[in-house]
Amino acid sequence: MSTLRVTAEVLTVHAHPRADALELAQVGLYRAVVAKGAYRTGEAAVYIPEQAVLPAALIEELGLTGRLAGGNRDRVKAVRLRGELSQGIVCRPKALAGVDLARAAAERTDFADLLGITKWVPPIPPMMGGEVEPAPGLLPWVDIENIHRHPDIFAAGEPVVLTEKLHGSACLLTHHAEDGRVQVSSKGFGARSLALKEDPRNLYWRAVRGHGVAEAAARLAERLGARRVGVFGEVYGAGVQDLTYGADGRRDTLGYAVFDVAAEIDGTVRWLDAAELLGDELPLVPRLYEGPYDVEKVLEFASGRETVSGRELHLREGVVIRPAVERHSPVTGGRAIAKAVSPAYLTRKGGTEYE
Template identity: 70%
Template sequence: MSTLKVTAERLVIHPHHNADALELAQVGLFRAVVAKGAFQTGDHAIYIPEGAVLPEALIEELGLTGKLAGPAHDRVKAVRLRGELSQGIVCRPAELAELDLAEVEPGTDFAERLGITKWVPPIPVHMSGDITPAPELLPWVEVENIKRYPDIFTAGEPVIATEKIHGTACLLTYVVETGEVFVSSKGFGKQHLAIKEAATNLYWRAIVAHKVAVIAAELASSLGATRIGVFGEVYGQGVQDLAYGADASRSEPGYAAFDIAAEIDGEVRWLSPDGTGLPSAPVLYTGPYDEALLIELAGGVETVSGRGTHIREGVVVRSATERYSPVLGGRAIGKFVSDAYLTRKGGTEYE
């Protein structure tokens, strides 16, 4: 899931070809359905992204009572309205009426002021466990949606796109000095907490089955690293709604590494898992950055199982040569998520 920020954005308005009373307000590469005439190109408005949970008063003010996602009908989710994909909410909340949104400092986050929080999915029992402090855990970097930040990459820049797997993120850190292995989920990892080893825990089952800790130790030795972080996706039957062809007879979950962090001489370097002996996310494209091509590539069917058993979640794009992104204030990495994935029925979103 992406970082939650509720910001003031300049709009570009497009016609809605299937509804006379509706239009499309574009923010970045996202488009949200709005009432016709509510906004003009060049106007500034508040953009509330997917994954936001709204307070009851704001829901009522926006006329969205009973129309949002989740048991409490309070969560923003991508939907199709008269055939057009609508991602997020564009509005001018009364709470901010006194502000000239065009003059607001870019990137100012209004989430707290508006009482908006980030949706955190529940943790199933098999993904939870006893936790312990892990200050040496190497944290994973949140991957933002390129549609929200379309200037992460420049046209023609060499990039690599791997398949985004719908599972649950698994973080492992191997500490050379002590030989300790810390395993965590993305949610616990943000708090520098690790999950104690247990045969029933999903993450530890994947780590043991795929010898991730063993390979991490070997990498540390060959690279002269003091810490190795391996970041992967645990997937399969019983993990999320997309199982990649796995069935209940498979005793261990699937696992695919998508990033490695090596701390060498006090500096963290990001490496590809290819060639390490770890199973890794399929590479779908290597070449010049082409926005339209990569958006199309985010759709289609999965390649993880080799059988195309269901829709693809999307793609993760990174620069071919690791670099800093001034747009993100961190690594140049982002994702495109498929429309079919966003609007599927009965989907699960455990972290």
């Protein structure tokens, strides 16, 4: 998931091709369906992104009672309205009536706390949970921003790599070279510097032991002369999420694929090319494209059928975009990395979103 920020944005308004009373308000590459005439191109309004959870008073104010997602009907989710994909909510809440939204847009002010908006946190199924312990030395995974919200993370023509984004659950492993200690965690627990104690019933430990991830990390640390090595992989299959890729998370056919590697070398944590370092030792997420950055090409690759199983069993979740040479991004304030998600994935029925 990306970070949650509720910001003012300068809009570009488009006609809705299938509804005379509706229009499309564009924020970055996102488009949200709005009432015709409510906004004009160049005006600023508040944009509430997907996965935001709204308080009841704001839901009522916006006329969205009973129309949002989740058991409490309070979560923002992508929907199709009169055939057009609508992602997020564009509005001008009464609580911000005295705020200069154009200035707030320029200053990137975050209104989430003021409006009482929080980020949705998926529930943790039993096999993804377990007994945890403090893990201050764990190498955590990072939140990836959506290219639709921040299309300027990459420059046109910049060499990039697109890998398939798998719909599973992120498994974080940190190998400590000094004492050979291994820490295993999920994305959610890892963000809180917690590791899961080893348990043969736990999804992540089963993947680590079943695929020899700890041993591969130890060999990599020795080759690199690294103090710590982090191997980040996606665990997938039936029982993990609704998209299975032909694997079964409840049995020995549990799927696992590495999507990133980090190593602490000479006191600095560096992000490295997983394919170059572990391609002969561990399964990897499919690499779909290498070449110049073009946002239309990215969106094209984000849709289609999955390639993990080799049988195109179901839709593709999307892609992850990285520069060919790892670099810092002034847009994200951290790594230059982003995701693009398939519209079909966003609007599928019966989907699960466990971390």
